[in-house]
Amino acid sequence: MLLGQLVSVVTLVSIENFRKKRRKVRRFPYTPAVPMDVGEDELTIYSYGEDLFAHMLEAIDGASEVIHFETYIWKADEVGQRFKDALIRAAARGVQVNVVWDEFANLVVPRRFLRMPGSLNVMRHPAIPVPWSPKSWGRDHRKLLVVDRKVGFIGGYNIGSLYATGWRDTHARIVGPGVSELENAFIDFWNLHVKRRRLKKLPDDLRRSWISKIRVHRNMPKLRVFPIRNMYLEAIDRATERIWLTHAYLIPDDDLVNALRDAVQRGADVRIIVPAQSNHVVADWLSRGYYDDLLRSGIRLFLYRGAMVHSKTATIDGTWATIGTANLDRLSLRGNYEVNLEILDENISRQMEEIFEVDLRNTYELSLEEWRTRSWVAKGTELLLSPWRPIF
The missing domain is CATH 3.30.870.10 (Endonuclease Chain A)
Known part of the structure; x- marks a missing residue:
């Protein structure tokens, strides 16, 4: 199995490196910076x-x-x-x-x-x-x-x-x-x-x-302090209307997935923007292993096209927002030194929602039906790499 995983990783990285050389930088919509x-x-x-x-x-x-x-x-x-x-x-x-x-x-x-x-x-x-x-x-x-x-x-x-x-x-x-x-x-x-x-x-x-x-919330591995994950879980637990997330690498742990699922069941509109193709192809394949569960739970996934979306942001209920360095993966939430702002302000939350809506114009929504029609090769690769998810 380990040999198969290594072969898959080497193959994916080689293909992605070839694609990167041919990939052109494309313009994308963005929101002007307003103090x-x-x-x-x-x-x-x-x-x-x-x-x-x-x-x-x-x-x-x-x-x-x-x-x-x-x-x-x-x-x-x-x-x-x-x-x-x-x-x-x-x-x-x-x-x-x-x-x-x-x-x-x-x-x-x-x-x-x-x-x-x-x-x-x-x-x-x-x-x-x-x-x-x-x-x-x-x-x-x-x-x-x-x-x-x-x-x-x-x-x-x-x-x-x-x-x-x-x-x-x-x-x-x-x-x-x-x-x-x-x-x-x-x-x-x-x-x-x-x-x-x-x-x-x-x-x-x-x-x-x-x-x-x-x-400001700071993850400090040397002190074994990781408050950013708790910040997200607490905010998601409070949500009643909408949770809009934009993340470069979506490899959540079970607690985060359950919290988002519970929010959907409470009637919240949960949307996540992720790259259609990120700069880390292995992270993409690990992330895709969660798509079926997320989509079945009623969480909406939007794939950003033509450019790498590297944001680590969220806005909830038009009241709460975060901007920072931490991705929704284990490396960021339980491993790395990270810093995130937590902002409680309706005007900023409204602006974050506007930015999210502009970004949506450069995405397409992935449906559960479409996702389940992917090839058996893709499904097999996701399954083969799944043991690596706890590491990332």
């Missing part, structure tokens, strides 16, 4: 990378005190170089620049690109964890930027030219006191991992509000 007031903060939601990157670089170029920059993937292309140059310029004018990236996610990135000058404080999350220490196994899947304690960015966008125009993702910018929550997330991660590196701890003297419409 909105949320309590004492201003929140802007981005669904197009070029707009987001322009504002991130503008914030870096305007920094005068401190920059915290954290990413999962950092490509050595035009966009990646622009971010590198901007951070180096900031350090040259006296700004404290703290940078974190995940080494495993960037194994294919040229080493010369990832060599940073000594003016930057750099923390590389190790590609190979300590084998006998499971607490160190989590990947740093977070994407954060905090500048001068005034503006913060969080979401699904990695750094690279493809993500600027070729991927449909979602990111948020916070301006106001809520930025301290993002900065605290960065500082806690930095100080937790700084002990064995030639780096200094960052001061943890932030003043954070007890009451806010915007909350």
Whole structure:
């Protein structure tokens, strides 16, 4: 069986790599980024990378005190170089620049690109964890930027030219006191991992509000803390009208599937947008193993066409929303370092619903009848790979 699984994976990856070389970047509909007031903060939601990157670089170029920059993937292309140059310029004018990236996610990135000058404080999350220490196994899947304690960015966008125009993702910018929550997330991660590196701890003297419409939830594998999964389960359990999810990789555990099924039985309209083809072909096949159960339960699935949808978002009952880095899979919810915003605001929820409806224009709905007519080869491959689902 293991040999069959390995042969299937190699075959799928080879076919997908061939297709990627021939695949063209296509335009897709997106929603303009409009700032909105949320309590004492201003929140802007981005669904197009070029707009987001322009504002991130503008914030870096305007920094005068401190920059915290954290990413999962950092490509050595035009966009990646622009971010590198901007951070180096900031350090040259006296700004404290703290940078974190995940080494495993960037194994294919040229080493010369990832060599940073000594003016930057750099923390590389190790590609190979300590084998006998499971607490160190989590990947740093977070994407954060905090500048001068005034503006913060969080979401699904990695750094690279493809993500600027070729991927449909979602990111948020916070301006106001809520930025301290993002900065605290960065500082806690930095100080937790700084002990064995030639780096200094960052001061943890932030003043954070007890009451806010915007909350930050952080998965911290080293501390065995995974609140984002519980955040989703609690929100889904409250739903009475609609649950609209957009996710790059849909490999939910039984509790999440049951919670969504229960919501349908309460009369909620449950819709999920996923890629028709994602950038990880094995994840696609593992995800498809859940489609029959989800569709039979009355959960509606919409497949995004022509581009990779990489968002990790949800909006429920026109009241609750989340934007962040965590996918609905075990790696994100029980394994990786992740950060999600939880937003309780009707205006933001309404805007998230509008974004969802725009995305729906670029999807087609998968019916149970259509799904059951797929080939026996496809069904057999899904069954063969099914034992891998608990890993992902």
